[in-house]
Amino acid sequence: MFQDKTIVCKDCGQEFTFTAREQEFFAEKGFTNEPQRCKSCRDARKGNVRGGSARQMFDAVCSECGKPCKVPFEPRGDRPIYCSDCFRR
Structure with a gap:
């Protein structure tokens, strides 16, 4: 039903693969938008949002x-x- 799809990262411009398995997972969770960033850009963005360090407790x-x-x-x-x-x- 799903096929691997090549997407261009909106941050770094590199191509990454949105696998059929990932698409199936997105569909099961009800997500309607495809990812816009590659894994390394997503990880970097998460680090920046949190200030790059662990949450203060x-x-x-x-x-x-x-x-x-x-x-x-x-x-x-x-x-x-x-x-x-x-x-x-």
Whole structure:
């Protein structure tokens, strides 16, 4: 049903292959747009969006169970904080 397709990266201008398997995956997920960037440009873009480094994490204590945890925002004290286990519940 799907066939490999050659696409030109909009950032670097290099050709890359949008494989039949990738197209099938996109269709299963309901994605309607084809990729516009090659893998290396996508990876570089993700790094730039995040500042090129890991997200800063802050120490906190879970409001529900009292366990120490890390959160991706600086706790202010005016809202409860949950560890990942309590947050999932």
